[in-house]
Amino acid sequence: MAKAREGINWSDLGVEGLKLRGTATGARLMELPKATSPEKADQLAARLKEVLPPEVTVSRPVKCAEVRISGLDDSVTEADVRAAIARVGGCPEDAVRVGGLRFNPYTLGSICAKCPIPAAKAIGSNKLLIGCTSARVTLLDPRPMRCFRGLGP
Structure with a gap:
């Protein structure tokens, strides 16, 4: 300090x-x-x-919202989703956290992502173009607060 x-x-x-x-x-x-x-x-x-010296970590926390992006084809990667959210939402790519892609044998793939609230509002109002596919975006409700020990409410 x-x-x-x-x-x-x-x-x-x-x-x-x-x-x-x-x-x-x-x-x-x-x-x-x-x-x-x-x-x-x-x-x-x-x-x-x-x-500060390089061994000191400096971070800038930002309030985030979670979105589910569905209707993805097999060729889409997590990096493609991260880049598309950053492009449309107007935020840096390192502010977007993307989960793993899930593919159901009967439907197309889906993925969950956390991004800053203004970016989530920007992509939540319309479809997201990732590669050549137009994916559906759903804003998810915030998860309830849980105790870190017993995971109780």
Whole structure:
């Protein structure tokens, strides 16, 4: 934290009212006020990556939604789905997490993906063109919160 304090000019970034918390894993969590734009959070994360040594992990969490994409043919790969979601949703490819493709013998394939909420809204309103197929997109309901030990509600 001392390197971050010395290496970053906080007034140039326009960051005021930063909250610092410790997490259960021992990491440090920096929270910007809710009125602050996501661009400032991205700038802060990029600046922290520059200043801190490479063994320090800097991440910028984003709220995500889950979608199911169905009607995929056999030639589609997970990388194709990730690229299509990023292209239509307007988000970077590393922000999209894609599960495994599932093929049923009687229907075409389907896949579940997690992407930022604005990207999920952009692709959820229309069909997604992946390769030469037009896939159906379904927004899934959020999963209920579960206890990490007993998986109870």
